[in-house]
Amino acid sequence: MIEYDLKKNNNKKNEKAYGKYYAKPHISETVDLDELADHMHGHNSPFSAGTIKGILIDAVTHIKELLLMGKNVKLDNLAIFYISIKNKMGAENADDFTVSKNIEGVRMKARATGDFRSVNLNLDANLKKYGAKKKKSSTTTDTETTTPSGDTGKSESGSTTNPGSGSEGDGLE
Known part of the structure; x- marks a missing residue:
């Protein structure tokens, strides 16, 4: 379940968005490597949380090493990690370009x-306003949720349906 807060845009430079409300994810906590390893171990892994943590630490170290060698690193169904260069300013010509004068840093x-592309996440995501009260009906007490495609995530019988209808989202990613 992804909970969201509504934030008012107070940036006067963006006339179309100024004064309008936009959803932002409400993050209740950040999970560190220890907690991730414990979580993975809790899913019937044959490996201990310590072994999983060691593998994750090594993965982080080696991903950084490969990125600094100028390579992209793809973890299927998650992300392609890559390096970008943040320029300070452009040089008038190639001979005037220097790293110290023209490059601010790398990121x-x-x-x-794969599964983490927006089109796929939209099908899996259930959204609920943070702090929303539970709706009560005569037969169930449940929190109403909505997918990015507008589905309520409930069938007429009150059971949860597969969220989404193949919608590509609203373009606000």
Whole structure:
């Protein structure tokens, strides 16, 4: 379940968005490597949480090493990690270009791939406003949820349906 907060855009430079409300994900916590390893171990893994953590630490170290060698790293169904260069300013010509004068730094970025692409996440995501009260009916007490495609995530019988209808989202990603 993804909970969201509504935030008012107060940036006057963007006239179309100024004063309008937009959904932002409500993040209740950030899971670190220890918690991720424990979570993975809890899913019937034959490996201990310590072994899983060691593998994750090694993966992080080697992903950084490969990125600094100028390679992209793809973790199927998660992301392609890559390096980008943040330029300070352009040089008038190629001979005037220097790293110290024209480059501010490098950044690691990630682009979703496979199951984590927006089109696939939209099908799996259930959204609920943070702090929303539970709706009560005569037969059930349940929290109403909605997918990015507008489905409520409930069938007429009240059971959860597969969210989404193949919608590509609203373009606000």
